[in-house]
Amino acid sequence: MSVPVRVVLVDDHEMILAGLQAMLAGFAGRVRVVGQAGTGDEAARLVTALRPDVVLLDVRLGPESGLDLCRLITGRVPEARVVFLSVYDDEQYVFEALRAGAGGYLLKRVDGPELVRRLEEVAQGETVVDPTLAGRMAVTAARLTRGEFWPGANRGLTQRESEVLSLLVGGLSNKAIAARLVLSEETVKSHLRALYRKLEVTDRSAAIAVALREGLFR
Amino acid sequence: MSVPVRVVLVDDHEMILAGLQAMLAGFAGRVRVVGQAGTGDEAARLVTALRPDVVLLDVRLGPESGLDLCRLITGRVPEARVVFLSVYDDEQYVFEALRAGAGGYLLKRVDGPELVRRLEEVAQGETVVDPTLAGRMAVTAARLTRGEFWPGANRGLTQRESEVLSLLVGGLSNKAIAARLVLSEETVKSHLRALYRKLEVTDRSAAIAVALREGLFR
DNA sequence: GGGATCGTCCCCCAATCGGGGGAGACCGGG
DNA sequence: CCCGGTCTCCCCCGATTGGGGGACGATCCC
Numbered sequence: 001m002s003v004p005v006r007v008v009l010v011d012d013h014e015m016i017l018a019g020l021q022a023m024l025a026g027f028a029g030r031v032r033v034v035g036q037a038g039t040g041d042e043a044a045r046l047v048t049a050l051r052p053d054v055v056l057l058d059v060r061l062g063p064e065s066g067l068d069l070c071r072l073i074t075g076r077v078p079e080a081r082v083v084f085l086s087v088y089d090d091e092q093y094v095f096e097a098l099r100a101g102a103g104g105y106l107l108k109r110v111d112g113p114e115l116v117r118r119l120e121e122v123a124q125g126e127t128v129v130d131p132t133l134a135g136r137m138a139v140t141a142a143r144l145t146r147g148e149f150w151p152g153a154n155r156g157l158t159q160r161e162s163e164v165l166s167l168l169v170g171g172l173s174n175k176a177i178a179a180r181l182v183l184s185e186e187t188v189k190s191h192l193r194a195l196y197r198k199l200e201v202t203d204r205s206a207a208i209a210v211a212l213r214e215g216l217f218r
Numbered sequence: 219m220s221v222p223v224r225v226v227l228v229d230d231h232e233m234i235l236a237g238l239q240a241m242l243a244g245f246a247g248r249v250r251v252v253g254q255a256g257t258g259d260e261a262a263r264l265v266t267a268l269r270p271d272v273v274l275l276d277v278r279l280g281p282e283s284g285l286d287l288c289r290l291i292t293g294r295v296p297e298a299r300v301v302f303l304s305v306y307d308d309e310q311y312v313f314e315a316l317r318a319g320a321g322g323y324l325l326k327r328v329d330g331p332e333l334v335r336r337l338e339e340v341a342q343g344e345t346v347v348d349p350t351l352a353g354r355m356a357v358t359a360a361r362l363t364r365g366e367f368w369p370g371a372n373r374g375l376t377q378r379e380s381e382v383l384s385l386l387v388g389g390l391s392n393k394a395i396a397a398r399l400v401l402s403e404e405t406v407k408s409h410l411r412a413l414y415r416k417l418e419v420t421d422r423s424a425a426i427a428v429a430l431r432e433g434l435f436r
Numbered sequence: 437g438g439g440a441t442c443g444t445c446c447c448c449c450a451a452t453c454g455g456g457g458g459a460g461a462c463c464g465g466g
Numbered sequence: 467c468c469c470g471g472t473c474t475c476c477c478c479c480g481a482t483t484g485g486g487g488g489a490c491g492a493t494c495c496c
Contacts, residue, residue, distance in 0.1 A: 127353030127354060128353045129353045131346040132339055132345070133352075134346070134351075134352025135346045158473085169427065171421075171424035171425070171427030172423070172424075173423075173453095183475090184475055184476085190476095192453090192454080196455095204422075204453080205389045205390070209426075210389070212430070376442065377443095378443065379442095391483090392482075392483070393482085401444075402444075405443075407483080408446095409444095411486095
């Protein structure tokens with residue numbers, strides 16, 4: 001709270017870098033930009049040398065992947081926290097970013113005061129995600145925890161198989177699934193066999209696990 | 219963006235209501251407080267009568283549950299969006315809030331400008347969650363989609379039972395779980411029986427479903 | 437020392453599940 | 467008109483699971 005957060009900016013657009021500098025300029029007491037880089041290599045060198053508190057990183061870094069850079073940084077300078085700054089408000093990116101060890105994922109529409117605040121939070125060990133993006137993710141997560149599924153577009157599941165999968169994930173037995181879909185238990189078993197083949201598993205619980213992992217949900 | 223967001227405040231503490239009023243007073247062009255209530259009944263009446271854009275609601279509403287009120291409101295006045303304002307930064311509450319149809323979950327440490335901004339976003343149909351809370355949830359969600367689980371603090375599961383549950387949710391068979399934990403299959407079955415009793419289910423897939431639903435994961 | 441809880445393991449038995457077949461019906465495209 | 471895919475249902479059989487017991491040692495607390 002007392003010492004300013006030391007930040008390194010990484011973006012392959014000169015304009016963005018300048019914009020961020022300007023945005024943060026008014027908060028010299030709370031955030032200090034100690035360096036900036038336009039490429040992954042440069043960023044890696046800079047971060048290793050300066051050991052900043054936070055690295056502000058674009059997901060799209062020209063040809064290079066911001067995710068790889070993130071993994072590299074969290075591996076080499078674990079005390080530095082990586083915050084992605086992106087225009088993509090796709091949940092999927094957030095998941096990947098967090099898996100890559102990111103400490104935050106903000107959208108480029110943040111304003112100065114908010115950005116500063118988030119940077120401070122991240123420096124203190126919090127993990128921050130843009131509120132609206134987070135809202136959507138939370139809805140996803142909430143549904144996930146309830147096992148709501150959808151026509152599993154993936155894997156070439158048929159309509160019927162998807163329906164069976166939904167109920168399977170809901171924890172229903174073959175008999176219960178049959179009752180729910182007004183089918184014979186044999187038919188359900190038959191669909192399940194097809195399902196197991198397509199999901200490459202050998203039993204129902206593994207099928208559930210895969211369905212969740214693969215995101216065959218909505 | 220042009221018309222101010224019409225808000226109803228609900229909290230059983232006079233002080234909080236006053237504080238919110240004061241906080242929002244400086245943003246008359248963007249947010250207008252059209253009413254406030256101190257109890258659930260009062261709130262329900264007010265919301266039905268005023269049909270505001272957003273209802274700012276405390277999770278703890280004296281003896282009554284903010285969640286119930288939320289369900290009631292979203293049922294009766296679907297165009298009104300409910301935003302929880304809470305001191306509890308527990309992910310579990312957020313999940314429950316969203317399941318109850320909430321449009322947002324903010325912590326009481328928001329400042330005026332941010333609160334106003336969030337209210338506008340919610341009024342526009344976004345779902346917002348406090349960034350740091352959201353960060354943790356996102357981590358949860360990210361892990362969830364990978365099937366990583368934790369000592370299910372809930373339900374009075376023992377350490378061992380939680381370990382078994384984690385693997386169960388990962389889709390492992392009894393034999394596989396036994397191998398992983400270096401136990402006999404019989405022991406695993408014994409833990410599973412206890413688990414089923416505690417989770418009130420009769421088979422493994424239902425147990426998985428409950429574990430996911432209840433958030434017995436990290 | 438006596439409970440209570442936990443973790444480990446065992447037996448038995450019935451129910452469910454998974455895997456291998458196959459079959460008839462329907463529908464759409466080639 | 468035939469072929470492929472889907473959906474439905476059937477049989478058989480072995481493997482796995484669930485439910486009911488019980489037992490033994492360790493630990494912790496009163």
